Amino acid sequence: MKKILIACNAGISTSMLVRDMRVVAQNKGVTCDIDAKDVGEAKRHLDQVDLLILSPQVRHEESIIHSLKPELPVYVMEMKDYGALNSSKILENAMNLLDD
Template sequence: MKKILLMCTAGMSTSMMVQKMQESASEKNFDVEIEAFGSEHFNELVPKYDIVLLGPQLKYMLNEFKSRGVAQGKLIEVINPMDYAVMNGEKVLAHALELMG
């Protein structure tokens, strides 16, 4: 099972994206766990996930999060702003799975 963590400022907007991604995963019978939290939980949660996707509003923190996550062997990327704006969970899920290989 692949484990995907979405993070934004408070975990609210990414929670909506999680729902869209889960719908897509269910339709395609993908075995994934997807959750969303606020960025203040990064350090405690990152070890539990295969990839961390940041909401576009956290793009400015990408390098900081990468420096913390790379030490633990984690992929950390920013969600495409256009996909995020229209809540395209299918595309965001596909991109996350592609990054994980």
């Protein structure tokens, strides 16, 4: 099972996004584990995930993440998708990265 971690500033929107992404994944028959942590905590769990998604507010952390674990795919959400809680689009983009 693929593990996806969303890193954010620990906001309410991200927890709603995770909940919605889990529902979308289940409805599409996608088997994955999706969780969210603040970016500081996420950095301590990089070895336990297959993909890290950064919320737009912490996009500046992308180069730091790459320096910590260069082989880990990192996806930065578009602000419009994050703001609209477009969980279907975000999950689709995440799964495309995992399929590469």
